[in-house]
Amino acid sequence: MLVPLHGIASRHDLPLPFSYVLAGAALALAVSFAVLLLAWRRPRFATVGGLVLPRLTRVVDAPATRAVARLVVLAGYAWAALALALGQDLLTNPVFGFVYVWMWVGLIPVSLLLGQFWRATNPVRTVHRLLCAVARVDPDEGLLRLPAAVGRWPAALGLFGFAWLELVQPDRTTLAVLRVWALAWLVLLVLGAIVFGQRWVTAADPFEAYAGSVAQLSPWRRVGSEIRLVNPLAGLTTWRPPPGAVGVVAVLLGSTAYDSFANLSWWIQTVQSSSVVTVVWASGGLLVMILVVLGTFALAAGWMSRYGDRPARAYPRLMAGSVVPIVIGYAVAHYLTLLVTEGQHTAILLSDPLGRGWDVFGTAGLQVDNAIYDHPGVVATVQALAIVLGHVLGIVCAHELAVALLPERSALRGQWPMLVVMVGYTCAGLVLLFSP
Amino acid sequence: MASRGSTAIARRGRTAAAAVTVAAGLLLTGCGGAAGTSSTSADPSASGTNSASTAPTPAPVTIAITMTGDSVSPNGQKIDATVGQSVVLQVTSDIADEVHAHTGGDGYELEVPAGKPTTGTFVLASPGSFEIESHHREKILAILNVR
Numbered sequence: 195m196l197v198p199l200h201g202i203a204s205r206h207d208l209p210l211p212f213s214y215v216l217a218g219a220a221l222a223l224a225v226s227f228a229v230l231l232l233a234w235r236r237p238r239f240a241t242v243g244g245l246v247l248p249r250l251t252r253v254v255d256a257p258a259t260r261a262v263a264r265l266v267v268l269a270g271y272a273w274a275a276l277a278l279a280l281g282q283d284l285l286t287n288p289v290f291g292f293v294y295v296w297m298w299v300g301l302i303p304v305s306l307l308l309g310q311f312w313r314a315t316n317p318v319r320t321v322h323r324l325l326c327a328v329a330r331v332d333p334d335e336g337l338l339r340l341p342a343a344v345g346r347w348p349a350a351l352g353l354f355g356f357a358w359l360e361l362v363q364p365d366r367t368t369l370a371v372l373r374v375w376a377l378a379w380l381v382l383l384v385l386g387a388i389v390f391g392q393r394w395v396t397a398a399d400p401f402e403a404y405a406g407s408v409a410q411l412s413p414w415r416r417v418g419s420e421i422r423l424v425n426p427l428a429g430l431t432t433w434r435p436p437p438g439a440v441g442v443v444a445v446l447l448g449s450t451a452y453d454s455f456a457n458l459s460w461w462i463q464t465v466q467s468s469s470v471v472t473v474v475w476a477s478g479g480l481l482v483m484i485l486v487v488l489g490t491f492a493l494a495a496g497w498m499s500r501y502g503d504r505p506a507r508a509y510p511r512l513m514a515g516s517v518v519p520i521v522i523g524y525a526v527a528h529y530l531t532l533l534v535t536e537g538q539h540t541a542i543l544l545s546d547p548l549g550r551g552w553d554v555f556g557t558a559g560l561q562v563d564n565a566i567y568d569h570p571g572v573v574a575t576v577q578a579l580a581i582v583l584g585h586v587l588g589i590v591c592a593h594e595l596a597v598a599l600l601p602e603r604s605a606l607r608g609q610w611p612m613l614v615v616m617v618g619y620t621c622a623g624l625v626l627l628f629s630p
Numbered sequence: 631m632a633s634r635g636s637t638a639i640a641r642r643g644r645t646a647a648a649a650v651t652v653a654a655g656l657l658l659t660g661c662g663g664a665a666g667t668s669s670t671s672a673d674p675s676a677s678g679t680n681s682a683s684t685a686p687t688p689a690p691v692t693i694a695i696t697m698t699g700d701s702v703s704p705n706g707q708k709i710d711a712t713v714g715q716s717v718v719l720q721v722t723s724d725i726a727d728e729v730h731a732h733t734g735g736d737g738y739e740l741e742v743p744a745g746k747p748t749t750g751t752f753v754l755a756s757p758g759s760f761e762i763e764s765h766h767r768e769k770i771l772a773i774l775n776v777r
Contacts, residue, residue: 204732204737204760204761205732205733205758205759205760206758206759206760206761207758207759208757208758208759208775208776208777209708209759209775457773459706459707459708459773461706462705462706462770463705463706466702466705466706466769466770467701467705564756567756567757567758568756568757570757570758570777629708630708
């Protein structure tokens with residue numbers, strides 16, 4: 195079996211037809227202007243509202259449910275760890291698909307459909323909890339106090355690390371490399387949790403930070419101690435992003451943008467003809483993309499301080515939620531076919547983690563259904579729609595936040611740079627998918 | 631504070647402006663969509679004889695690949711092709727190398743001995759975007775966009 199040069203997928207989506215780029219951009223622009231001109235002037239989602247679900251809350255919060263869910267998820271990770279530790283160093287080892295597809299892409303549907311499921315079942319937390327139970331220590335208490343200002347900045351750094359692993363690290367589909375990274379992730383989180391208490395995992399686990407942001411758009415939301423069924427937009431706009439949330443969304447958007455950017459002919463030619471090593475180019479490209487997103491967003495949000503009563507540096511954090519739908523749209527556009535095909539492939543390979551010919555889950559003999567690749571028109575439509583829909587939700591959220599944060603007469607003047615920046619992200623996303 | 635009359639006029643003006651904007655957006659979308667439906671396909675070489683009832687096969691895509699030292703040609707070029715077309719690789723390399731085409735499934739592999747021009751052919755069975763790369767130099771030669 196041929197080893198692909200990059201990552202685990204040997205087959206990619208066709209470039210988006212240029213007509214789709216134009217149509218998507220036009221739609222995004224039209225909706226943006228409509229929101230600016232027509233939309234409400236007073237906050238619509240001052241409270242999250244929604245339908246309280248006491249029975250669901252009882253089921254979800256029951257100790258038995260939590261224990262079973264955590265153990266099942268832990269068992270899944272342990273199975274993948276088995277493949278990582280003792281499996282064969284080939285692309286047929288399921289751990290690569292588990293990490294790069296099931297975890298990295300799968301966390302989006304899991305978080306949208308199940309809310310904060312990832313945080314509740316995080317295997318690192320389970321491991322820490324088990325260690326604390328053995329040592330008879332309260333998992334929430336550590337040796338030191340973690341300052342609140344730390345927020346999610348360690349997780350943003352961790353996400354940059356994973357993005358680097360996923361997009362730049364040479365030989366990322368070899369066991370030697372992945373073992374080091376996986377061990378580092380586990381050790382840093384568990385050791386940190388011992389030092390700072392469980393709050394460290396909230397602050398530093400890149401996957402939990404990613405899942406937590408996506409879950410803000412989930413219809414299931416915990417308000418107080420009860421789960422409610424809410425309007426996802428209401429949930430997203432009432433979210434108070436923690437410090438570092440801007441870093442998290444900037445890394446996510448920038449890394450997906452870089453993934454697409456690296457497919458441009460111009461970039462491939464420049465990198466391959468240069469005497470500078472590919473790792474340097476790729477690292478630089480990734481960093482620049484992330485910084486461009488961070489810089490443009492921070493400037494656009496900071497503009498709002500001219501009309502509001504907070505300092506400029508407070509606004510990027512407050513507005514960070516509005517980028518989340520754009521992040522999701524980008525991710526769906528780029529990784530949908532990967533999730534569908536390589537996700538199936540991983541499910542097939544997981545029956546035989548050690549490459550010994552096992553068939554533990556009965557999936558080893560199945561074939562991947564590649565039908566999605568036979569419909570490139572449908573795929574292109576879904577991609578363009580995902581980006582445009584992400585944009586629409588993003589600007590609606592940005593508008594709602596702007597009217598909530600700024601006085602009524604200056605809400606429009608305060609938010610137009612943010613609108614321009616978001617239109618920019620959307621058009622850039624579409625052009626990158628066109629992949630010249 | 632504006633009077634109720636002028637607010638109503640302002641609101642109508644806003645609504646009109648928004649309606650024009652949305653209409654313009656939809657028009658642009660429609661035009662863009664219409665322009666996009668004209669497809670680009672390779673010219674099929676029509677065979678006049680009474681051969682099999684299969685569709686005429688398009689002419690093969692020929693890719694001439696030259697690899698000298700660390701530089702490769704083509705260097706990350708995007709090439710369009712259609713399903714059912716065959717691809718002919720004509721490769722010359724100064725060191726022994728392998729050219730891989732990741733056409734899904736097992737893909738296609740062409741061993742190239744040092745200094746000897748080598749030719750290989752494979753058929754494109756399904757749509758998608760595939761990389762053709764030099765295995766030892768770890769460089770992408772071309773990306774085939776198969777429709």
